[in-house]
Amino acid sequence: VALLVTGSTGRLGGRIAGRLAASGVEQRLLVREPWRAPRLTGAITMRGGYTDADAVRAAAESIATVLMVSATESADRVDVHTAFIDAVVAAGVRHIVYISFYNAAPDATFSFARDHWHTEQHIRETGVDFTFLRDNMYLDFLPLMLGRDGVIRGPAGEGRVTAVAQDDIADVAAAVLRQPHAHKGATYDLTGGEALSLHDLAAHLSRTTGRPVRYEPETIEEAYASRAGHGAAEWEVTGWVTTYVAIAQGELDGVSEAVERITGHPPLTLQQLPAG
Numbered sequence: 001v002a003l004l005v006t007g008s009t010g011r012l013g014g015r016i017a018g019r020l021a022a023s024g025v026e027q028r029l030l031v032r033e034p035w036r037a038p039r040l041t042g043a044i045t046m047r048g049g050y051t052d053a054d055a056v057r058a059a060a061e062s063i064a065t066v067l068m069v070s071a072t073e074s075a076d077r078v079d080v081h082t083a084f085i086d087a088v089v090a091a092g093v094r095h096i097v098y099i100s101f102y103n104a105a106p107d108a109t110f111s112f113a114r115d116h117w118h119t120e121q122h123i124r125e126t127g128v129d130f131t132f133l134r135d136n137m138y139l140d141f142l143p144l145m146l147g148r149d150g151v152i153r154g155p156a157g158e159g160r161v162t163a164v165a166q167d168d169i170a171d172v173a174a175a176v177l178r179q180p181h182a183h184k185g186a187t188y189d190l191t192g193g194e195a196l197s198l199h200d201l202a203a204h205l206s207r208t209t210g211r212p213v214r215y216e217p218e219t220i221e222e223a224y225a226s227r228a229g230h231g232a233a234e235w236e237v238t239g240w241v242t243t244y245v246a247i248a249q250g251e252l253d254g255v256s257e258a259v260e261r262i263t264g265h266p267p268l269t270l271q272q273l274p275a276g
């Protein structure tokens with residue numbers, strides 16, 4: 001077995017592991033709760049979280065390539081990632097394929113995109129081979145922006161987002177993991193094929209839900225005020241609000257050809273996803 005896959009109990013990692021198994025690739029799955037791991041031909045489950053250094057080292061023993069799904073957002077996500085990277089590198093892993101974020105930068109408007117840049121930077125500094133998949137927002141999650149009252153609210157102005165389906169990201173990741181050498185050192189921007197405004201999203205949701213949906217831009221101050229009182233921590237609220245601000249600033253706009261180039265098929269559109 002040459003491949004260690006993380007995140008297989010989740011939406012994206014589960015799709016990737018499933019595709020790899022379907023094409024006959026053997027893999028180890030690192031999971032926190034083995035009973036939740038997908039049961040796949042050629043897959044062996046290993047128990048461990050990203051910060052369990054001994055468990056990660058054991059799982060990565062004699063492994064050449066690791067698929068690293070970014071951890072659930074937290075105040076210390078970069079530390080969690082750093083611990084995982086250090087453990088797999090110590091175990092002798094030679095190539096990390098990391099699920100990063102579109103326009104990851106130390107000063108990205110979207111605060112979680114900064115975590116991704118710091119993670120990429122740590123991977124670069126270890127000297128290991130890498131492939132970075134810089135996913136735009138998940139198309140699958142756009143419908144979650146809709147409030148119960150049929151209004152999408154956020155400080156996204158008239159900006160656009162080239163959100164990308166998790167199925168397409170999984171197709172790219174599986175292709176990369178089948179031939180990691182061919183993708184050494186590459187950074188791929190993974191986007192959908194259409195730049196959507198939140199008005200476009202509202203029109204789509206009106207059609208799929210059968211009730212009127214509209215987008216009402218908020219100011220940044222209104223956005224923080226409307227999300228206060230949910231009991232969420234400050235870093236989390238900042239993450240929610242800055243997603244929209246990043247859209248307003250054009251940081252989630254722009255179409256990349258990478259999905260089509262690597263998978264041979266065009267990216268899914270919002271209309272093609274199951275109604276949500």
Ligand SMILES: NC(=O)c1ccc[n+]([C@@H]2O[C@H](COP(=O)([O-])OP(=O)(O)OC[C@H]3O[C@@H](n4cnc5c(N)ncnc54)[C@H](OP(=O)(O)O)[C@@H]3O)[C@@H](O)[C@H]2O)c1
Pocket residue numbers: 006007008009010011012013031032033048049050051069070071072073080099101135136137138141
């Ligand atoms: N581009 C976007 O729009 C967007 C939106 C939301 C999130 N994300 C990022 O993309 C990632 C994948 O998305 P998803 O929809 O597949 O999320 P998901 O369904 O929540 O899956 C996350 C996976 O990562 C595992 N994981 C998280 N923290 C971990 C840790 N500390 N140690 C070990 N495993 C850990 C989870 O394991 P458990 O099952 O044990 O929890 C799960 O298998 C997310 O984790 C997040 O970083 C991106």
